[in-house]
Amino acid sequence: NAGVTQTPKFQVLKTGQSMTLQCAQDMNHEYMSWYRQDPGMGLRLIHYSVGAGITDQGEVPNGYNVSRSTTEDFPLRLLSAAPSQTSVYFCASSPSWTGGKNEQFFGPGTRLTVL
Amino acid sequence: GESVGLHLPTLSVQEGDNSIINCAYSNSASDYFIWYKQESGKGPQFIIDIRSNMDKRQGQRVTVLLNKTVKHLSLQIAATQPGDSAVYFCAENKTGRRALTFGSGTRLQVQP
Numbered sequence: 001n002a003g004v005t006q007t008p009k010f011q012v013l014k015t016g017q018s019m020t021l022q023c024a025q026d027m028n029h030e031y032m033s034w035y036r037q038d039p040g041m042g043l044r045l046i047h048y049s050v051g052a053g054i055t056d057q058g059e060v061p062n063g064y065n066v067s068r069s070t071t072e073d074f075p076l077r078l079l080s081a082a083p084s085q086t087s088v089y090f091c092a093s094s095p096s097w098t099g100g101k102n103e104q105f106f107g108p109g110t111r112l113t114v115l
Numbered sequence: 116g117e118s119v120g121l122h123l124p125t126l127s128v129q130e131g132d133n134s135i136i137n138c139a140y141s142n143s144a145s146d147y148f149i150w151y152k153q154e155s156g157k158g159p160q161f162i163i164d165i166r167s168n169m170d171k172r173q174g175q176r177v178t179v180l181l182n183k184t185v186k187h188l189s190l191q192i193a194a195t196q197p198g199d200s201a202v203y204f205c206a207e208n209k210t211g212r213r214a215l216t217f218g219s220g221t222r223l224q225v226q227p
Contacts, residue, residue, distance in 0.1 A: 004158075031213070040124075042204050042217035043159070050213060058214055090158050097213040103149075104215070106158030 001026050004107035006091050012113045013081040021076040021110050023091030031094045032074040033058070033104065034066065036087040043090060049074055050097065081114045088112070127224045134192040136221045138205035141186060145207040149215070150179060150190045153202045162190070162203075192223075200225045 007022045025032065033048035035058075045058030049068040063085060065077040074093075078085060088111050092104040128134045140148075146167045151159035165172045165179045165188075172179050178191040188205050202222050206215040 033214070035217075040219065042206075042219045044217070045214050048214055056213075059216070092158070103161050103164070106160070108156075109158055 003027065004091055004093055004105050006107040006110050008110060010111050012115065014115050015082060017081050019078055021089055023074045023107060024072050025093040026072065027093065028071060029093035030096045033092050034076045035090045035092065036060065037090060038087050046076065083114045086112060086114045125222045125224065127226060128195050129226050130195060130197060132195055134195045134223055136190045136203050136223065138188040138218050139186060140188060140207055142207065142209055143186065144210050146210045147208040148181060148188050149206045151204045151206060153204065159204060195225050197225045197227060199223060
């Protein structure tokens with residue numbers, strides 16, 4: 001299994017541009033999520049999905065859209081990039097969320113810079 | 116407000132010593148706590164978890180302690196090795212919510 005894969009690894013955007021960060025997992029996990037990590041800070045949840053066709057907002061959803069048309073893929077779309085969205089983005093997946101237990105497997109991250 | 120935070124941003128220890136990383140949380144409605152390790156340039160990696168109805172849980176070279184009275188969580192690493200050098204995050208799951216809240220992290224530096 002490849003686990004959780006993310007593309008691209010690095011991206012530079014200009015303010016106002018849009019783009020999609022790709023995330024895929026081959027472990028048949030129900031739960032997938034997107035986090036952003038800013039320097040010196042922990043991870044903040046952007047959006048998550050508990051299964052195909054079901055998504056919900058996390059802590060910092062503004063400026064981002066997600067969809068989950070398949071179990072494997074969970075792309076994150078930046079609608080109109082802003083310098084405040086410069087960050088490292090991590091995608092994670094887990095088999096399910098049962099009784100609070102949720103061992104998430106993280107991808108390698110995408111480092112995004114918005115000029 | 117709700118928060119999961121850490122007492123020390125950087126912890127430096129000698130190889131072979133035991134390490135203790137601390138975390139304070141403010142939300143008493145959390146039912147599950149997890150420690151993650153993040154090496155430079157990589158995504159976080161699950162280390163160990165503990166349910167709110169437990170006080171202690173042990174893994175391989177790691178122990179997590181939960182003190183609900185003072186809302187404190189700690190990760191103990193025995194015989195710290197250079198490979199343990201990383202940033203460690205605590206995270207909590209609030210009851211009924213399918214999302215984790217992460218603390219800001221502690222950097223562990225292991226001196227040879």
